[in-house]
Amino acid sequence: MKRTPEYVLIINSIVVLSLFSSCNNKVEKNEITVEVTNSLDFERKEIVAVGYNKLSLLLKNNAQEHIKVKKQDTEEYLLTQWIDNNQDGIMDDLLFQAETPANTSVKYVIVIDSINHVKKTKAVTFSRLVPERTDDYTWENDKVAFRTYGPEAQRRIEENEYGGTLSSGIDLWLKRVDYSIIDKWYAKNVETEGYYHIDHGEGYDPYHVGKSRGDGGIGIWENDSLYVSKNFIAYRAIATGPLRTVFELDYAPWSNYNVKETKRISLDLGSNFSKFDIKLVSEKEVPNYTIGITKHQGKGTVKMKNQEGLFRHWEPIEDAFVGEGVLIDTALVKESINYDSKTSDQSQVLIVTRPKGNSLSYYAGFAWTKSGQVSNVEDWDNMLKKQIQIINNPLKVQLK
Structure with missing residues (x-):
């Protein structure tokens, strides 16, 4: 068959287009x-x-x-x-x-x-403001749960109204299930006040914070006293599960240094430790920022490892044990103090840090023996040792 120039041109065009398309398919990854x-x-x-x-x-x-x-x-x-x-x-x-x-x-x-x-999956991370219980801010994952307190709770204390809480400490909710319990426990507490202070099979809240730092709250250590903020005044929800929850809390200027503080707190699925990234701006130079772990009635044992950035408390709470801990870059640690006081809520493990610019980062977390995650203080110490290694040696992620 005789091929016309037009026929040859069409065939060549198809071949070129085919090759071009083939090259594009190789470039565009799926x-x-x-x-x-x-x-x-x-x-x-x-x-x-x-x-x-x-x-x-x-x-x-x-x-x-x-x-x-x-x-x-x-x-x-x-x-x-x-x-x-x-x-x-x-x-x-x-x-x-x-x-x-x-x-x-x-x-x-x-x-x-x-x-x-x-x-x-039923295991997720979660956090939210809880206006039905004044204005707690509460967060959790499949291992642990925490909360802290807002401006309405502070107002009630200052105006002598019922139901207030004055504290910027970090409270612990002891849970033994991997699903979210925040909404359920608060809803039940609206029906029956004090519901979440009783273990109904999922865990409960026997932990007392008061004016202490709880597990990971901060202050300024000066003249044998710890100066702290009041409740947070504003919040911003950044992310809510299923793998990571993130939020921010703002605090009114506090102490004689007029410190303006914003906490960014994040919690990952599978971790016992919340990460605290805190921005701090003051009117004048601050001598330190100090992280605290409360010691309830001095019944617990303490381990302070300045050279490892590892600080541990292990204590009995009712018929079980709870381990609390703070993990931090060793370069930030100035000293640590196992402080005892006759004043209520002031006996604490104090990690005194060197101010480094306008930020402070660390991890704070816990484990409860009834959760099945730890059985004794040795288990808790091992979990802390592993976590500090994890912090210092993050997983390496490479795209191929």
Whole structure:
């Protein structure tokens, strides 16, 4: 058959278009491999983050909700969470929970899938303001729960009204289930006041904070006294589960130094430790910022390891034991004091830190023997030792 010039031109055009399309298909990725490396000698299960900008090729023509993550060579998708850390309306990171054996790298795959869904789980992170109980701010995950107190609770104390609390300390809720209990316990407490002070099988709140620092509150240690803020005056919810909850609390200027304080608190799924990132601005130079752990009636035992940045309290509460702890960069530790006082709520472990610019970061957490996470003080010490290693040796995340 004789081929006309027009025929040859059409065939050549098709070949060129085919090659161009083929090249485009090779350039446009439909999956990304993520290698997560654990350099420590024990297994870890932690939340890792992949930056939004590193997923731009996948997101080019796809919705965020169609991004899925799975372990390489498996089919089941993992829980994920997008998070906007700076609240500018643009997502910053994609979170997922990585499991890595000791001294091992594990590969995960980020793919596009608009059809299949991620299996739901009852274990999540959660936080919120609780106006039905004055104005607590409460947060939890599958291991632990915490709370602190707002301006309405302060007002009631200052105006001699019932139901107030004056404290910027960090309260502990002892839970022994992996699902969220905040909404349930508060709802039950509205029906029957004092409900969450009784263990109905899920845990309860026997922990007393008062004017102490609870587990991880701060102050300024000066002239054998600890000067502290009152209740928070404003809050901002940044993120709520399923893998990480984040929020901020503002405090009115406090102490003779007129310290303006903003706490950013975050809690990851699977962790016993809240992270505190605190911004502090003062009118004049502050001698220190001191982190406290309350000692109830002096019944507990204390361990202070300045060179490790590890501070522990272990105490009996009713018919069980609770371990509290603070973990911090050793470069920030000036001294630590096992302080005893005849004044109520003032016997505390005090971690005196050197001010470093306008910020202070540390972790505070706990474990309760009835949760099944620890059985004795040795277990708690081991958990703290592992956590300080985790903080100092974060999982390495590389995109392939």
